[in-house]
Amino acid sequence: MFSSLNYRNYRRVFLYSSLNSGAGWASTLAIEWLVLDLTGSAAALGAMAGIQIAPVIVLSLIGGSLSDKFSEKRILIITASLLIFINAAIFTAYRNGILNFQLLAVLAFSLTTVWAVQGPVFTSLSIKVVPEERVANAISLNSVTFNIGRLFGPIAAGFLIAIFDTGTPFIYLSALYLLIIAILTQVKMDDLHQKSSAKASGNLREAFSFLKKNKNLYAPMIISGIFVGLGMNYSFISSLMVRQVFEEDARHLGFVGVSLAIGGILGAGYAARLSVSGHQPSFATMMQSGIALGLFWLAAAFAPSFWVFAGLALVVNFFHLMVMATANGIIAAYSPIDLQGRVYGIYLFVFHVWFAIGAPLIGLLAEGTSIRLMVGVGGATVLLLSLIFVKLSKRLRI
Numbered sequence: 450m451f452s453s454l455n456y457r458n459y460r461r462v463f464l465y466s467s468l469n470s471g472a473g474w475a476s477t478l479a480i481e482w483l484v485l486d487l488t489g490s491a492a493a494l495g496a497m498a499g500i501q502i503a504p505v506i507v508l509s510l511i512g513g514s515l516s517d518k519f520s521e522k523r524i525l526i527i528t529a530s531l532l533i534f535i536n537a538a539i540f541t542a543y544r545n546g547i548l549n550f551q552l553l554a555v556l557a558f559s560l561t562t563v564w565a566v567q568g569p570v571f572t573s574l575s576i577k578v579v580p581e582e583r584v585a586n587a588i589s590l591n592s593v594t595f596n597i598g599r600l601f602g603p604i605a606a607g608f609l610i611a612i613f614d615t616g617t618p619f620i621y622l623s624a625l626y627l628l629i630i631a632i633l634t635q636v637k638m639d640d641l642h643q644k645s646s647a648k649a650s651g652n653l654r655e656a657f658s659f660l661k662k663n664k665n666l667y668a669p670m671i672i673s674g675i676f677v678g679l680g681m682n683y684s685f686i687s688s689l690m691v692r693q694v695f696e697e698d699a700r701h702l703g704f705v706g707v708s709l710a711i712g713g714i715l716g717a718g719y720a721a722r723l724s725v726s727g728h729q730p731s732f733a734t735m736m737q738s739g740i741a742l743g744l745f746w747l748a749a750a751f752a753p754s755f756w757v758f759a760g761l762a763l764v765v766n767f768f769h770l771m772v773m774a775t776a777n778g779i780i781a782a783y784s785p786i787d788l789q790g791r792v793y794g795i796y797l798f799v800f801h802v803w804f805a806i807g808a809p810l811i812g813l814l815a816e817g818t819s820i821r822l823m824v825g826v827g828g829a830t831v832l833l834l835s836l837i838f839v840k841l842s843k844r845l846r847i
Contacts (some may be wrong), residue, residue: 453587453668458578458636463594465515465525465632466571470598472622472629473564474706475606476536479618480557481688482699483543486615487550491689491820495812502580506798508565509701515566515790521574522636528563528570529630535559539835540836542614559712568797576781578636585730585778589721592774596713596766603706610699636705656791659784665847666792669776672838674800676739676772678807687762688818689812695755705759714762716770720778721759732847736839738771743832750825779847 453459484490484497491736515524539556542548573593579587606618611795660666687709691702745764784792815823 452581453583453590456579456583459575459587459590459776461632461636462571462575462578463590465629465636466575466591466594466596468625468629469529469567469571470595471490471600471602471605472532472598472625474599474602475618476703477620478603478606478688478699478706479610479615480553480560482610482702483548483553483615483691484550485688487548487553489771490816491693491812492809492816493550494688495809495813495815497550497554497557498812499805499809501557502559502801504562505565505568505801506805510563511566511794515570521570521577522633522638524552524569524570524828526630526633528567529633531628532560532565533623533626535563536619536626540616540619540623543614543619548616565797567789569794572777572793574636575738576786576789581786584781586721588777588781589717589774592717592770592777593714593721594712596717596770598710599706599713600710603710604703607701608708610622637730653731653791653795656788656795659788659792660795663783663791665732665845668838668847669735669779670741670796670799671734672834673773673796674685674803675834676742676769676831677800678803679830686811686820686824689815690758690824691755694820695758697755701755701759705762708759708762709766712766713770715763716767717774717794719767730775730782731842732775732779732845733778733839733842735772735775736842738768738775739831739835740839742768742772743828743830743835746828746831747825748828749816750821750828783847 454463480497480501481494484494487493535556539548539553542552542556573589575591576584576586605621609617609621686707687702691697691705695701742765745761745768747756749761749765752761780793780796781789811823811827
């Protein structure tokens, strides 16, 4: 299940990604709590989500091109350095009493601009540090690191907020990125198992041309995006449910984060185990997981208590990670090494366009109706789409 960890470079990449993910999740929780502190508005929280996703839409494409053209290690060190300064700026503005929604939006936009570049660059690097037969396993383990970060990031941020204040997590994050940079310096770029062609141009037209000839790859890209657009950003939904439905504090939001992380680690770990046993990622498997995701998501919408909601979050994220790990595996399995960074960047672009549409809309509708109702509609729609597409999956050659 963890066969990719036999390779020294991947172990370093795995540790980098776990810490980087934890920092990202901690930032996300702290920013969401700051928005609710400053405004108390679900619509404002949805607007912030839209603001944060805007740079991801554009720069995920650029990040994919950069990873096919320049040293991934160098790019990741530069982005980590920028994150030190941005987190320190948020902390300083908060402590000086000058932080308002508008300034927070600018700084949050800056954070996600950097994250947008990191995503496809990291994925490209993680693929190159293992042999070709271990790529699917590495992709699944990347999802494990995402959720290891989700395990400690939100709970750490939640407790720092509860013990100190909402600005404190950001100064700790600045310090954490120093450690992240130190880990990146230990990745040996002369010891890659897969290397892009020297002629790789980073031209996006090549990736679009490839996708035009392989239209079946559109399905996992678009469906993943639709699921997120319908509200499958559980961090965003959890902030509203914890604060406004169950009326709990930031520590409880951290507990939901831990539950999500455990479910995500189990889901990604199961996907990694399948990849080692020779299981080929398929669209049918992705949609079967989508059916379970929709059912449990619908149940979470009407959870009678906070702890039931937190427990269901574990199951929801198990199946969500099965969906996402399968989609990622399909993209990696059917894309040539010279194009993987750019193809994955296009995938992230599609994914985040749907989120940019859905998050502000859900926040706005929740402001005027019911948060539970909006979550329930999202779960029911995912269930319906999964039932439809699991029947259509036989027509696809993936």
